[in-house]
Amino acid sequence: MRVAVLGAGAWGSTFASVLADAGNDVMVWGRDPAVVARIADQHRSPAVAELVVPDTVRATTDPALAMRGAELVAVAVPAQSAREILTPLAGLLEPGAVVLSLMKGIELSTGLRMSQVIVEALGVPASRVAVLSGPNLAREIAQHQPTATVIAAQDEELARRLTAVCATGWFRPYTNTDVIGVELCGAVKNVVAIGIGIAQGRGYGDNTTATLITRGLAEIARLGLALGADVETFAGLAGMGDLFATCDSPLSRNHQLGRRIGEGMDLEHALAATPGTAEGVKTARSVVELAQRIGVDMPISSAVSAVLHEGQPVDLMGELLLARPHKADGV
Ligand SMILES: NC(=O)c1ccc[n+]([C@@H]2O[C@H](COP(=O)([O-])OP(=O)(O)OC[C@H]3O[C@@H](n4cnc5c(N)ncnc54)[C@H](O)[C@@H]3O)[C@@H](O)[C@H]2O)c1
Numbered sequence: 001m002r003v004a005v006l007g008a009g010a011w012g013s014t015f016a017s018v019l020a021d022a023g024n025d026v027m028v029w030g031r032d033p034a035v036v037a038r039i040a041d042q043h044r045s046p047a048v049a050e051l052v053v054p055d056t057v058r059a060t061t062d063p064a065l066a067m068r069g070a071e072l073v074a075v076a077v078p079a080q081s082a083r084e085i086l087t088p089l090a091g092l093l094e095p096g097a098v099v100l101s102l103m104k105g106i107e108l109s110t111g112l113r114m115s116q117v118i119v120e121a122l123g124v125p126a127s128r129v130a131v132l133s134g135p136n137l138a139r140e141i142a143q144h145q146p147t148a149t150v151i152a153a154q155d156e157e158l159a160r161r162l163t164a165v166c167a168t169g170w171f172r173p174y175t176n177t178d179v180i181g182v183e184l185c186g187a188v189k190n191v192v193a194i195g196i197g198i199a200q201g202r203g204y205g206d207n208t209t210a211t212l213i214t215r216g217l218a219e220i221a222r223l224g225l226a227l228g229a230d231v232e233t234f235a236g237l238a239g240m241g242d243l244f245a246t247c248d249s250p251l252s253r254n255h256q257l258g259r260r261i262g263e264g265m266d267l268e269h270a271l272a273a274t275p276g277t278a279e280g281v282k283t284a285r286s287v288v289e290l291a292q293r294i295g296v297d298m299p300i301s302s303a304v305s306a307v308l309h310e311g312q313p314v315d316l317m318g319e320l321l322l323a324r325p326h327k328a329d330g331v
């Protein structure tokens with residue numbers, strides 16, 4: 001299949017390589033000529049040192065060239081920039097092309113999931129938009145470590161077709177029709193990962209980590225169920241799987257950033273010290289706004305947002321979480 005990958009960062013360059021290894025004709029679009037040249041000419045990615053980009057992958061700074069003839073367009077740009085990047089590209093989408101979101105975030109100001117932003121920005125029907133999310137740290141996939149993921153689409157047949165497009169000997173996609181649940185899992189786990197990074201940077205150990213993972217999953221599920229997601233999604237690869245992979249991993253930018261905050265760094269310096277995009281910083285705000293709008297309690301996300309964006313001290317996070325009224329275990 002002819003595929004365009006929009007975004008030449010860590011995930012765009014790595015997923016483009018998966019697609020090429022799976023036998024597709026792949027062209028990456030990136031805005032930075034030096035990054036594009038490194039991918040196209042030297043077959044390496046500045047964002048992922050371990051990645052060897054297959055020789056067949058082409059790269060360009062011209063979005064029209066990347067999208068010409070593309071039956072599939074995979075989008076891997078920062079969530080908060082997606083609308084601004086995609087809107088001018090709407091006219092370049094081939095008739096009938098499918099769009100696959102690789103992004104994990106919720107748009108600030110609208111509270112929309114990335115597939116919804118894609119529908120609005122590219123003018124493509126929701127039935128032709130799919131999402132991919134799961135425990136997918138780019139550096140491990142670049143090393144061909146065995147990894148599974150989830151491809152979700154309203155139409156199961158589309159999800160099934162896309163699994164065939166990106167399956168390799170080390171990358172195994174599963175299908176799901178719960179687009180809402182899969183996207184919310186990917187977006188909110190970044191906020192939980194920051195919370196766990198903060199706790200670990202503050203010096204807390206495994207009990208706190210396990211508490212935040214488990215209660216983090218409970219609040220993701222609470223939000224998801226209120227928005228129409230399927231409860232089974234949260235126990236799957238996109239839910240529990242991605243929480244495990246990201247929350248406690250030094251490879252996660254969100255975890256790294258949280259840890260720096262927990263050690264006493266301010267947000268500006270933590271952002272500067274963390275390479276690439278830590279989506280959870282902005283998602284913390286958008287998810288809290290969304291949850292408040294629909295009346296869902298998200299204590300971990302709220303505490304993370306308060307520490308990041310309202311100047312609350314790190315220790316207040318523990319106090320905020322533990323001072324809540326006692327309640328039954330479960331969602
Ligand atoms: N890195 C991973 O392991 C991973 C895994 C799964 C999902 N994701 C998700 O994929 C998305 C992209 O993440 P990433 O890791 O590739 O981030 P990244 O920061 O490594 O790369 C983002 C790319 O987008 C480009 N970009 C930013 N603003 C732009 C603009 N206005 N116009 C054009 N290009 C612009 C940057 O130059 C960069 O090349 C995020 O939503 C992330 O959560 C990442």
Ligand SMILES: O=P(O)(O)OC[C@H](O)CO
Pocket residue numbers: 104134135136137138190193242245246251252253254255277278279
């Ligand atoms: O580096 P992070 O924190 O963006 O995490 C990357 C992926 O989302 C892990 O699945």
